[in-house]
Amino acid sequence: MPLSTAEPEVLTTIAAAPDPPTGPPQFESWGRYPKYNAKVVPLNWQGDFPAVLAGSHDSALPVGLGRSYGDVCLLKDGTLLETTGMNRLIDFDSETGILTAEAGISLAQILDFAVSRGFFLPVTPGTKYVTLGGAIANDIHGKNHEVAGSFGNHVPCFELVRSDGSRRLCSRTENPDWYAATIGGMGLTGLITWAQLRLRPIVSRGIDYEGIQFHGIDEFLDLKHRYSQAEYSVSWLDCVSTGKNFARGIFMLGEHSRVPGELKPSPEPRLVFPFDAPAFALNRTTVSLFNTVFFHKQGKAHVKAIHDYEPFFYPLDAVLHWNRMYGKRGLVQFQYAIPWEHAKEGTIAILREIAKSGLASFLAVLKAFGDIPSLGMMSFPQPGIMLALDFPIKPGVTFPLLERLGSMTLEYGGRLYPAKDAAMTAAQFQTFYPEWRRFARFRDPMLTSSFWERVTDSTGAKPTL
């Protein structure tokens, strides 16, 4: 009797994978722009990489849940290594709060495990549907940047595997240069197989919340100084209104509640945005209406309440596929960090430019970045003001505006965020991130992204180790 495999085998080489189907791409970024065809190959086990690339000459890119907006998680005609099957826990130390897990685990899966044990993420973005590896690779930040720094500051160590099969344990003391290159390294330095994350204790799901209306950037800055001790702070901004309502917004503060409460896990989201909305759904009128309702929703200028952490951190996660609201053409994000020196004048000038363009940003988020330095050589955060906006893609309008905003950001000494970008030029990128040439030496020769090709192309300089 032939004796052989007793378990289903993962496809071990991509040669065995089918050709990508024609039609819509299998893997889209959250902005759904640009759209590129690529082969998608799952990595389910730590040992799958680099074996899965054997015999392939295609470039590859490790990806997670595709929540970055532009092309940083895309690779035209290449191979996307989908890491979400690599989502196992490895160890949890309830004394120190240090969780060790495979890099494809999502922050949602970490919360499902951690919250009932009295722990929470040290830094969280506005969605919990990102992977641990993706959070490191984009060195993401959250509403607590001023007190906690960015995500990488809470990652004591991780393992990096290169396409030549070499494995490196990376921390501040071991392979520190690889550690710095991989935090914020956009997945280009190798595959992060597992990582440690230092969780923080909580006693309740509740967030002590305060919402304060403001009018204009001066009032925003006053609030920022008055509440500089706050754990979480972020502002929603109306960037459609002009005149007396110019740059009005709501300054939102939060602290983990200190009153012990039930630490039950979150329910699964029930709502799914069911179809691609027509292109005209988000226009100046509908967004302006939404903004007025949102601004006045809290009834008075200053409210205090206790909210569950889900609506506080992840209001949009309640509706799966909310990006369909922007229609088939998709959306683009624009996110800058401008240093304090020019933060105020730069922000006002950019907001005026946007209001003038007539293009409506549905979601606008304003926040201050603190002084805690990020550990990655390509990390985005720097002390100053951060503004994030999204725009529907309107032919002939959106990209010319983004070009103007990009130059203005440059002029005011700021930088744009690769994880949110689909438009910055090579020249802009290379000025925003002067370390990029040093970083390029750490890139894995088999790995690249459409973003990287785009922002390094004009010089033709793509050195590898």
Next chain:
Amino acid sequence: MNTLATPPLDASPATNPTAPDRSKLTKKILVLGATSGIAEATCRIWAAQGAQLFLVARNPEKLAAVAADLKTRGAAYVGTAVADLDDTDKHAELLSHAINSLTGMDIAYLAYGILGDQPRAEQDFEHAAQILHTNFVAPVSLLTWLANFCVQRHAGVLAVLSSVAGERGRKSNYLYGSSKAGLTAFLAGLRNRVDREGVTVLTIKPGPVNTAMTAHMNIRKADVNKVAATIVKAIDAKRDNLYVPFKWQPIMFVVRNIPDRIFKKLNL
């Protein structure tokens, strides 16, 4: 040929006195093929309930990764053995070791199988025989031993992953399908024999589920975590048969009842 007689259970389990207390209140579960996608998702639910698990799989690295995950998620005990379950001669030794390690067994979960390569199996008998061996012959050996163990104790659940593909042979995968049809028929007979002894036999028939086994199939697939949650509930309820997702029950009723003079012309 190995004997299918059940050896006596080691009455004095060799436990480490410093090991944590393994309460008899949590389920003791033997998982065969613990690194398969459906098995792993099911085990995560059991681990969160504090179950005691013994995991068997062929690949040591994958088995160690799954074991560490389940331990971290709260399993009260995780034992492992690396084994090629095709090797029927080693079954008796493996199963008695597993049950001794668990100090008993409430549930045996057989969750492995291979899809095989249908076009190859049409030309290459060795490959056809391999599919039948892995999916049917070897499980018969395991389940016979386990059923005899459960009958002695008048307790236990044998939960086995078969497939909707076993309901009717189709040209696209009839070797896989016939191996699962054999397994389903075997389980029906086994249930008929051991139910009166207090032993439950659950035949699980999943449709396509989103796991590594089906990664190459470009079709609509069920979410593995939902499938796993349904399986855990069916085991707790001591059900006989489970189609998962449920829609496959009416679909397969129709598929079974299409006359052959029509069925043979279809491209299924």
